[in-house]
Amino acid sequence: MGEPARRMTTTGSARVPSGLVWTLALVGALVSPAAAASAPLAPASFHGPREAPSRLSLRSGAGQGSAKKASEAELGEPTWLRLNLSLTATWRRYCARPGVAGCGEYERLPEEDQVGDTSDFSSTKPYLGFLLEVDALPLAHRETSVLRGLGLRLGIQQGYSSSDVTLTGDGGQTPAREASATDTAFTAQALYRFYFRFGTTRPQQGYVGARAGLQTRAFDVDDAEDTPLSGTHRVFPAVAVDLSVPLFSSVRLDASGGLLLSPKPGRPPDADGGRRAQEITDFGTSVSSFGWSAELGVSGEIWGPLGYDVAFRLAHFRDRFEGSGTRTGWTKGGVAEETYSSLHVGLIASY
Structure with a gap:
């Protein structure tokens, strides 16, 4: 079984x-x-x-x-070369008053104490011209190097216009005379920038930096014209701090402020004969000067390496004169104040 x-x-x-x-x-x-x-x-x-x-x-x-x-590329790494070519419109204001430390102080004096020749100048038309500025940072692409923010700035600005000039003295006011003039500025400065990331959803790179070097500012009046207005020629060291903060993908806020160290007018004796020496001798025997500068603007990308820049710049000078000058009433020195206001609109090319 x-x-x-x-x-x-x-x-x-x-x-x-x-x-x-x-x-x-x-x-x-x-x-x-x-x-x-x-x-x-x-x-x-x-x-x-x-x-x-x-x-x-x-x-x-x-x-x-x-x-x-890809994210790092979106941050906008620092470029080793930046070219800025802008059209400029510049307005100049100038005043000179004897025996006081400021133009406003003279206006507050009683009329019987307002003695001596005074000068007032304001641009009735802007000085139209151009600005060419180059920022070079040869080590910008070395991400791990602390020297990548080290560079150089070179710049030139020039504008041309004609304005009405009057001279007011004890004998009254002279008729307005048209004066053609040229405004020229040069810059040669070393710079350093520290880069940082700014933003949360899509961070980009901004920077804070410093500049130091030489600047010039020259206001040249046409020698052929009979005008009481004299020009100013300044060569001086300058220092500044810069800030650039990205606001949007194609808009960043740019700001700077600087000190203009001893920007004295003229340098007598000068190869220009007595023309530049007159910038001091008209008002006194010696001069001490101080100035400041400021800038506020926006910039950003348009396409590829091309971008835009819109900025407003100010430069202010104050000259304190001592001693006796050649103009009437300038027996105890006085003051001259000069202000340049510039609007810049231009294109940027970055590499």
Whole structure:
């Protein structure tokens, strides 16, 4: 009885129809991948597919590196060369008063004490001209170097116009005379900038910096014209601090403030004969000067390396004279104040 049972079991397994075997094999092949995908991996099978996540993590790391580079590019890395070519409109105001420390102080004196020749000048028309400015930072692309913010600024600004000039003295006021003049400024300064990231959703790069070097400012009156107005010629050291903060993707706020150190007018004796010496001798025997500058504007990108710049600049000078001058009433020196206000609109090219 035991042996037939064994034979039935063996015969039963051996007599499975071949068609059914192929059907079951096909169904198993179709069902196994789906089951493997839905079922958790058994401990024994973990070592098999373990390499696939490893390869995915490598790709993910490479993607993060690419994203990081793209993000850094969006920050606007410092450029090693920046060219600024702008059209300018400049207004000049000038006043000279004897025996006081400021033009406003003279106006507050009683009329009987307002004695001596005074000068007033204001531009009835702006001095139209141009500005060319170059910022060079040769180490700007060295991200890990503390010297990447070290550079140089060179600039020239020039404007031309004609204005009406009057001279007021004890004998009254002279008729207005037209005077043609040229306003010229040069800049040669070393600079350093510290760059920082600004913003949260899409940070960009801003900077705070400092500049130091030489500047000039010359107001030349046409020698051929008979006018009581004399020009001013200044060469002086200057220091300034700069700030540039990105507001939007294509708009940044630029601001600066500076001190103009001993910007004395004229340098007698001078190769210009007595013309520049007259800038001092008219009002006294010696002069001490002080000045300041300020700038506020916006800039940004237009396309590729091209951008725009709109700025308003101020430069103010105060000259204190001592001693006796050649003009009437200037026996105890006095003061002269000069202010330049400039509007700049131009294009920027960065590399």
